[in-house]
Amino acid sequence: MTTLLLDCGNTRIKWQLRAPDGIRAAGVVELATAEAADALALLLDSWAVDAVAISSVRNKAATAEMAEGLKSRFSCRVFVAEVSACACGIENGYHQPQRLGVDRWMAAIGAYKKLSSAVVIVDAGSAITVDYVDARGVFRGGYIAPGLKLLCGALQLGTEDVHFSTDYDNKEMSAGLSTDEAVARGLMHMAMGYIRSAQDEIARQNKGDSVPVIMTGGDALSLLAVMQEEHDYIESLVLDGLNWVFEEEVVDEL
Template identity: 30%
Template sequence: MILEIDMGNTRLKWRVRYQQATVAQSAIGVEESLGLLVDKIEPYRNAISAVSVASVVGEPLEQRLADWSIGHLDVLPVFARSSAICGLVRNGYHNPQALGVDRWLGIVAAYRLVSAACIVVSCGTAVTVDLIARNGKHMGGFIAPGLNLMLDSLTSGTRQIKLDRTVTVLDLSPAAATSEAVYSACAAMLTGLVDNGVRQLRRLDQNSEFQMVFTGGDAGRLLSFYPQARLVPDLVLDGLACVLDYPQQLE
């Protein structure tokens, strides 16, 4: 069995996989005690022979995870790193290692899934939009604040704006109340970012049909604007599974 971990800016997502089947999965806060994992993975503890990790959190938290994995599972984890190529997928950054590993794994997994030109939209703490041509070439991408960062920056930088944080449905219509106006503006900015990605991919990879792959905690809130998109909640973890076929992608 393999324990796969996605250490994002906010959440640590994990799953235990046996061959192609997921037998357990959940998430905790990335700064929460790793002891919260113990009870959930205890039934599989003796069967876990590998731990693979995608991390954007930096060395201190990565070392904490490594110490936990060695101490609790007696397994030295391997950390995925971005590289120049994985299968048919080619990294579009001038310095391939500078591309965030979560984006790289999402790109690899999305192209493996659709085998066509695609736009990968990840809606988490940050929103990233990456463009992949039909031949697997990464054409670059965009990084913007995620929805909650947008809301936080507005409320912390103003005195009178109060927001209803229970809003779950985004709308592009002009609003007649402050909270709704903020959410509509955020939705307009996020869809504008995605729509720009669509225009750029059409310019860069002309005459190609493309697909849209969405992932991340807030991805579901944008799906109403893009009903043709495929929602893949575990895209980064799927990318980890992909690169296991190419051992040079792991350190």
């Protein structure tokens, strides 16, 4: 069976076509709108798809429209993942489990299935989330802060004389000697400091033992390039979790 897996974030759609023998194709669609479903369908024109699974943090209407588009394009079952109190052996400790972002839930499942131990998940996307799953597989909560692009936008909006290029992808972290450098490095320090501080707090919650980190998301590699720590990086962590949930909930029905 060939499954099209989609991770619809606030900035981009990441997708993979998975068959039992491995990943057949993968890609990124830049705009997370209804037309994105058509763009994707065009890309996948030459592939046969037996089922579609979607993890989407976009609004309900946009997600439903995309699901409908894919359903009529591929004439197959379209599964839209939801957050539950428990899935794939992982328990959701959020006060209101359904309020947790489905991408965070998928990433937590993907990460715990991978390590079978306590794990911190850093997803550096539109927002940067730092989440904690404990050794028993309980999602113990996390942190949400604006991502690098949003931080950049906020600085541009709220100042009149800070003119800078938005190309913040540099590996040098010493004090900036131009506005471009000062902003680029300032934002990176902000993100790194937040991740480290959240990680320290989680270690305290974990009886003082540090917890391994898995990073994912569009800015994870830029952050890893300037961080001293050697964290794991799994580009498809959300899709990995989605695949686990899809297999648990849907595959037997097909």
